[in-house]
Amino acid sequence: MNPQYPLDVELGDGTPLRLRLATPDDRDALAAGFARLSPESRVARFFTGMPDLSNRLLDRLLDIDGSRHVAIVGQDISRMSDVEQQSTGLGVGVARYITSSTDATQAEIAIAVIDEYHGRGVGRLLLDALIDHAVDSGITTCTATVLSDNTKMIRLLASMGAMPRWDPGDRTVVEFEIPSFQISPHRTLSAAWPVMPARIA
Numbered sequence: 001m002n003p004q005y006p007l008d009v010e011l012g013d014g015t016p017l018r019l020r021l022a023t024p025d026d027r028d029a030l031a032a033g034f035a036r037l038s039p040e041s042r043v044a045r046f047f048t049g050m051p052d053l054s055n056r057l058l059d060r061l062l063d064i065d066g067s068r069h070v071a072i073v074g075q076d077i078s079r080m081s082d083v084e085q086q087s088t089g090l091g092v093g094v095a096r097y098i099t100s101s102t103d104a105t106q107a108e109i110a111i112a113v114i115d116e117y118h119g120r121g122v123g124r125l126l127l128d129a130l131i132d133h134a135v136d137s138g139i140t141t142c143t144a145t146v147l148s149d150n151t152k153m154i155r156l157l158a159s160m161g162a163m164p165r166w167d168p169g170d171r172t173v174v175e176f177e178i179p180s181f182q183i184s185p186h187r188t189l190s191a192a193w194p195v196m197p198a199r200i201a
């Protein structure tokens with residue numbers, strides 16, 4: 001069952017992380033997070049190097065409606081936000097899914113974690129939360145398209161039981177499929193991570 005957001009959890013190293021649902025008002029937060037991605041992470045996420053998020057891309061990423069397009073943000077609440085309006089929590093990552101326009105049970109997922117926080121469990125946590133949300137919302141298959149040299153994401157997806165599908169015509173990318181029957185049994189956020197008392201309602 002979907003947890004109530006915002007949800008406060010801890011990373012393995014004790015870092016307090018708030019998970020919350022992103023909204024269309026997250027424009028500044030998204031731009032601030034992008035600014036903290038290395039050039040390599042930008043390419044890994046968007047398949048192209050770019051100095052800034054264009055307004056057009058920002059519009060697309062913020063076209064969040066809570067069902068067809070859902071995004072979960074992780075904020076380190078021991079640090080100050082980059083964005084003035086939000087008093088607590090440095091945005092450290094965002095994971096999203098967008099359902100297929102022809103089949104609402106299929107969704108494409110994507111994720112980015114700022115480089116400073118790589119390897120600390122944020123990616124796994126966000127992906128778990130996102131897939132929990134997807135399964136709960138009736139999505140049966142999540143797919144992810146990943147550059148074939150993106151070892152971190154490939155290992156992360158493989159460890160979640162995702163199956164790679166190679167396109168023989170294009171070896172630069174690999175598509176992963178995460179069917180819900182593979183992912184649902186072991187995923188309960190509250191069981192996997194200590195939940196701290198939510199500091200905001």
Ligand SMILES: CC(C)(COP(=O)(O)OP(=O)(O)OC[C@H]1O[C@@H](n2cnc3c(N)ncnc32)[C@H](O)[C@@H]1OP(=O)(O)O)[C@@H](O)C(=O)NCCC(=O)NCCS
Nearest residue numbers: 041044110111112113118119120121122123124152155156
């Ligand atoms: C891929 C990405 C989301 C992983 O996030 P993360 O917070 O570093 O991942 P985690 O710390 O939760 O690690 C999860 C798993 O990823 C893999 N991983 C993490 N760091 C790794 C590293 N340096 N080398 C190899 N594998 C690594 C491991 O399988 C790890 O599992 P473990 O916890 O059992 O060791 C992050 O590197 C990122 O944002 N990259 C740029 C954007 C991108 O590649 N997006 C994916 C395309 S949509």
